[in-house]
Amino acid sequence: MRHNKLNTLILITLLVSFSLYSQTNRKLDLIIDKPTGEVPSTLYGIFFEDINFAADGGLYAELIKNRSFEFDQNLMGWNTFGNVQVRTEDPAFEQNPHYVRLKAPVHSFKSTGIENSGFFGIGLKKNTNYQFSVWARINQPDSLEKIRIELIDSENNPVQSAELIVNSEKWKKYSIIMRSTITESKSKLRIFLISKGMLDLDHVSLFPVDTYKGHENGLRKDLAQALAELKPGVFRFPGGCIVEGTELSDRYNWKNSIGPVENRPTNHNRWEYTFKNRYFPDYYQSYGLGFYEYFQLSEEIGAEPLPIINCGMVCQYINAKEDQLPVIKLDPFIQDALDLIEFANGDSTTHWGKIRTQMGHSKPFNMKFLGVGNEQWGEEYIARLEPFLKVLRKTHPEIQIIGSAGPDPDGKNFEFSWPQMKKNRIDLVDEHYYRNPEWFLTHAGRYDTYDRNGPKVFAGEYACHTASKKNDFESALCESAFLTGIERNADVVKMATYAPLFAHVEGWQWRPDLIWYDNLQLVKTPNYYVQQLFSNFKGTHILKITENAKQIIGQNGTYASAVYDKKTEIYIVKIVNTTTSIQNFNLEFKSNKGTHLRNIITYTLKSIGLDKCNSIENPNQIIPVIENINNNLPVLNIEPQSLMIYTFKL
Numbered sequence: 001m002r003h004n005k006l007n008t009l010i011l012i013t014l015l016v017s018f019s020l021y022s023q024t025n026r027k028l029d030l031i032i033d034k035p036t037g038e039v040p041s042t043l044y045g046i047f048f049e050d051i052n053f054a055a056d057g058g059l060y061a062e063l064i065k066n067r068s069f070e071f072d073q074n075l076m077g078w079n080t081f082g083n084v085q086v087r088t089e090d091p092a093f094e095q096n097p098h099y100v101r102l103k104a105p106v107h108s109f110k111s112t113g114i115e116n117s118g119f120f121g122i123g124l125k126k127n128t129n130y131q132f133s134v135w136a137r138i139n140q141p142d143s144l145e146k147i148r149i150e151l152i153d154s155e156n157n158p159v160q161s162a163e164l165i166v167n168s169e170k171w172k173k174y175s176i177i178m179r180s181t182i183t184e185s186k187s188k189l190r191i192f193l194i195s196k197g198m199l200d201l202d203h204v205s206l207f208p209v210d211t212y213k214g215h216e217n218g219l220r221k222d223l224a225q226a227l228a229e230l231k232p233g234v235f236r237f238p239g240g241c242i243v244e245g246t247e248l249s250d251r252y253n254w255k256n257s258i259g260p261v262e263n264r265p266t267n268h269n270r271w272e273y274t275f276k277n278r279y280f281p282d283y284y285q286s287y288g289l290g291f292y293e294y295f296q297l298s299e300e301i302g303a304e305p306l307p308i309i310n311c312g313m314v315c316q317y318i319n320a321k322e323d324q325l326p327v328i329k330l331d332p333f334i335q336d337a338l339d340l341i342e343f344a345n346g347d348s349t350t351h352w353g354k355i356r357t358q359m360g361h362s363k364p365f366n367m368k369f370l371g372v373g374n375e376q377w378g379e380e381y382i383a384r385l386e387p388f389l390k391v392l393r394k395t396h397p398e399i400q401i402i403g404s405a406g407p408d409p410d411g412k413n414f415e416f417s418w419p420q421m422k423k424n425r426i427d428l429v430d431e432h433y434y435r436n437p438e439w440f441l442t443h444a445g446r447y448d449t450y451d452r453n454g455p456k457v458f459a460g461e462y463a464c465h466t467a468s469k470k471n472d473f474e475s476a477l478c479e480s481a482f483l484t485g486i487e488r489n490a491d492v493v494k495m496a497t498y499a500p501l502f503a504h505v506e507g508w509q510w511r512p513d514l515i516w517y518d519n520l521q522l523v524k525t526p527n528y529y530v531q532q533l534f535s536n537f538k539g540t541h542i543l544k545i546t547e548n549a550k551q552i553i554g555q556n557g558t559y560a561s562a563v564y565d566k567k568t569e570i571y572i573v574k575i576v577n578t579t580t581s582i583q584n585f586n587l588e589f590k591s592n593k594g595t596h597l598r599n600i601i602t603y604t605l606k607s608i609g610l611d612k613c614n615s616i617e618n619p620n621q622i623i624p625v626i627e628n629i630n631n632n633l634p635v636l637n638i639e640p641q642s643l644m645i646y647t648f649k650l
């Protein structure tokens, strides 16, 4: 009797939970056999700009600031002691003419030397090799001079030292490997003259030996590796407003960023003084990370290179129309564009192709895209864009041209730009949106109605800005909701790049940013993981996923997209749940490929609080969790405030 009662109870419980289950589960229809378009390999990419100490002090692995003594205050970044002079006579490098002369002090108790504290300190790792190098010369024939190089810890103690003999009256490069015995983010480098005469020093450099792919003049390995792990399809460089400069003379001139690194002229960095509360008077561009290195990195991380060139315009936010280069003077700028194409794609018999070959890359970089102007707008932009187009279309019809829609995703400038882009048959229009969470959620359907016959879209700069302007989970969640809309419309949106990419925790001007770092460690933000998940699972074909025959764009706070990857035969469903309750879906589909799901894996990025961020102290608070699901039931349980990706085979 008791036994029977128990059975009845179990039956009732099962019936109740079944009816609850069928009541609460929503139904998702995945149309498997009819892709609605192809996903371009370029869809998710990287935007790089030297803002927030992203190049010098960041991705570029050089540890010495103002290594060529070319900042306006030539000794900025250096402490000097004893008898040190800045000179320019008979320099080692024509375009970086300043150097220092060290003379021995008269009294033997005193010393002469220089000390550099890097970018917010020099980051050294224990048992790691660093290559010190310096260009030097002596001034007396048949003499020799000696210097001692010291690595200094944060308490000012030398922890490692080495000596070098300088024996040539001609400028010559001297190098030595130093092995750090400490891990320290605030080290310094000191150089003493320890002989009795005098000598000249220039281009003082300290690099980790272990750079990304082992290149000399290379990149910080952990940061470059983080980029590679995004599997980006496109790499936009060098910006951003830095392309424009605050005046034409300090625009990014790609020709100054190639050739021997010592002779690339130091330039201002416009982010030095853009924000008064984030003022960094010692922010310059060494161009050590220049166009050759950008192309090389693109190749090594498998991304299409997408350079943006200056179109004869300076930053429109801070300059008047009259400050722009007159259209009749554009020719040298157009020539720069043509020369750039030759530098990237010309063979080694061409002038610029030869320079690339001499730099170590005889094979062309196979550049396919070129952005003309950064974030430009108005008639003055179109007046400059058109002459570029005229020449580029004629000489390089194979290059796809990107034009700007201005700084906003709507409004007067935007409305003006698009018809101009259509009229000029631009290939891709660069749209920018730094907007709040609400905007990202309410615009997830933005591209559903875009004209399929006009230019394609490059979402060239975007990020969700919450009130805190931090890389909090909320911003990442809203970006993921928006990205389902980009993915669904990958037939019209060919590229999307989050911006900005990098920020030094002590040197930022703009936030949020995708990757943060100090001198030793990096922090991948929740936004980084969103990018990585979308990019790593971008698939090759767009699939339709609907609820009640409608795309899922915010119904009950959920967003969805789906793709198929032809190479791996994997189906990928991405669902974003912005609500605080779990959302359960029954996945329904018909397919002649079968109905049995196998190899089901879920990737979940979920909230531990909308305002929570990853940090140097706690870098792994918010990371994707990967789970293998053995259960064959096509029920998707989307956790509260999460991005969940289901991958499976049939």
Ligand code: AHR
Binding pocket: 049, 051, 239, 240, 241, 242, 374, 375, 407, 461, 499, 500, 510
């Ligand atoms: O990404 C930061 C800045 O935002 C870019 O330099 C500029 O293009 C935009 O205004």
